[in-house]
Amino acid sequence: TLSWSKEAAIEAEAVASISCSGHGNAYLDGLLFEGVPVCECKSCYGGKDCSEILPDCLADADSGDPLFLEPFWKQHAASSAVVVAGWHRMSYRFDDKSSIAAELEKCIRELHAVIGNAKTDGRYMIFGVGSTQLLNGAIYALSAEDSPSPASVVAAFPFYPVYKSETEFFDSVEFKWLGDASLLKNRSDSSGTSIEFVTSPNNPDGKFRKPVLTGPSAKTIYDHAYYWPHFSAITSAADEDLMIFTLSKLTGHAGSRFGWAFIKDENVYTRMQRYMTMSTLAQSHDIQLRTLKLLKVVLKERGRKLFEFGYKTMRERWERLSKSFSSSKRFSLQKLEPQYCTYFKNVTGPSPAYAWIKCEREEDQDCTAVFQTANIIGRPGIAFFGGSRYVRLSLIKSQDDFELLLQQINALISKESA
Numbered sequence: 001t002l003s004w005s006k007e008a009a010i011e012a013e014a015v016a017s018i019s020c021s022g023h024g025n026a027y028l029d030g031l032l033f034e035g036v037p038v039c040e041c042k043s044c045y046g047g048k049d050c051s052e053i054l055p056d057c058l059a060d061a062d063s064g065d066p067l068f069l070e071p072f073w074k075q076h077a078a079s080s081a082v083v084v085a086g087w088h089r090m091s092y093r094f095d096d097k098s099s100i101a102a103e104l105e106k107c108i109r110e111l112h113a114v115i116g117n118a119k120t121d122g123r124y125m126i127f128g129v130g131s132t133q134l135l136n137g138a139i140y141a142l143s144a145e146d147s148p149s150p151a152s153v154v155a156a157f158p159f160y161p162v163y164k165s166e167t168e169f170f171d172s173v174e175f176k177w178l179g180d181a182s183l184l185k186n187r188s189d190s191s192g193t194s195i196e197f198v199t200s201p202n203n204p205d206g207k208f209r210k211p212v213l214t215g216p217s218a219k220t221i222y223d224h225a226y227y228w229p230h231f232s233a234i235t236s237a238a239d240e241d242l243m244i245f246t247l248s249k250l251t252g253h254a255g256s257r258f259g260w261a262f263i264k265d266e267n268v269y270t271r272m273q274r275y276m277t278m279s280t281l282a283q284s285h286d287i288q289l290r291t292l293k294l295l296k297v298v299l300k301e302r303g304r305k306l307f308e309f310g311y312k313t314m315r316e317r318w319e320r321l322s323k324s325f326s327s328s329k330r331f332s333l334q335k336l337e338p339q340y341c342t343y344f345k346n347v348t349g350p351s352p353a354y355a356w357i358k359c360e361r362e363e364d365q366d367c368t369a370v371f372q373t374a375n376i377i378g379r380p381g382i383a384f385f386g387g388s389r390y391v392r393l394s395l396i397k398s399q400d401d402f403e404l405l406l407q408q409i410n411a412l413i414s415k416e417s418a
């Protein structure tokens with residue numbers, strides 16, 4: 001029979017039972033009104049129980065907030081919840097003096113083996129506060145301390161903007177943001193070390209990528225945030241010296257801030273460890289416990305439940321979006337091909353996290369503005385160094401968000417024939 005944990009379970013279920021009309025949630029740490037947490041409504045819904053649709057609401061497709069997976073976790077409420085004892089792992093370190101939970105490390109390695117998206121043997125693991133922290137940790141780790149000139153940090157256009165903004169923010173003598181990887185394509189090897197971010201599949205266009213730069217002084221950080229069956233066919237197991245993944249795009253728990261890296265070279269690992277120690281000392285024990293609980297759900301039936309749900313959701317969204325754009329001459333979507341997926345053991349159709357839209361008309365120089373006039377908020381193409389003729393629309397938010405986005409897109413495209 002339950003004893004000390006009963007109160008926590010009762011409290012959690014009481015809050016979960018507050019109805020927000022399916023268009024919002026009440027949370028244990030939510031704002032209290034008359035002692036009860038209020039409903040926090042999804043965008044474009046309001047009222048005490050989120051039952052009111054706000055008039056003339058904008059379709060916000062700016063952020064890659066992965067709420068498309070929330071329904072899955074509600075369907076798996078019992079197996080994905082965890083009660084955290086007040087005395088849970090209070091020490092800075094685990095008993096074996098490491099900063100990462102051995103069971104969680106084992107579970108993550110097993111997950112990659114089951115999905116077949118990465119080789120993890122013979123590699124060290126580091127946990128980070130989101131992969132955001134690991135990205136700069138990797139830059140620091142790959143920049144040589146004794147080099148006469150700073151390492152040049154690059155990425156092929158279009159690329160995830162944080163690579164530039166984070167590298168410039170952590171302004172260092174050891175590394176400098178340079179820009180497009182092609183700038184260094186034909187350089188002589190004497191021009192120092194380059195560190196290239198390779199995002200595969202890519203954000204914003206979902207395409208598979210290889211490094212632009214090769215050779216002994218070209219180092220590469222593989223960002224595989226989206227290399228999961230929700231968004232991409234698994235074509236082979238990534239087998240690189242430095243690979244980064246994030247819980248945000250695997251389970252959708254962006255707010256938990258948990259990412260991990262696999263590193264082959266011991267010196268690079270040691271330097272990255274030093275970066276993590278200097279920046280956050282260690283990764284939260286609370287989030288490691290929760291991540292373990294979530295990944296045990298993912299691993300049930302070799303990931304089938306989560307990835308069938310994720311892929312089905314994203315595939316259907318892409319099919320509906322592609323159908324809408326097929327009748328447009330004004331806008332075009334990125335071209336993605338079906339691929340054989342070694343995980344589903346079948347050919348799977350494109351299901352990218354983002355639409356990377358080009359405005360084809362001569363006069364539509366500012367594509368973001370064109371969508372803004374149609375009450376659609378996208379992320380400007382210039383943010384990815386893809387040019388102002390492009391705009392990125394997030395396809396991974398909630399179903400409410402996607403339905404409103406599609407409604408506004410259909411209205412915009414229908415005006416072409418008017």
Ligand SMILES: C=C(NCc1c(COP(=O)(O)O)cnc(C)c1O)C(=O)O
Nearest residue numbers: 063064130131132160203225246248259
């Ligand atoms: C949320 C968004 N990107 C997250 C992201 C991240 C950061 O994810 P974390 O939540 O910090 O683990 C890392 N790498 C790539 C390629 C990403 O796209 C976005 O592009 O809107």
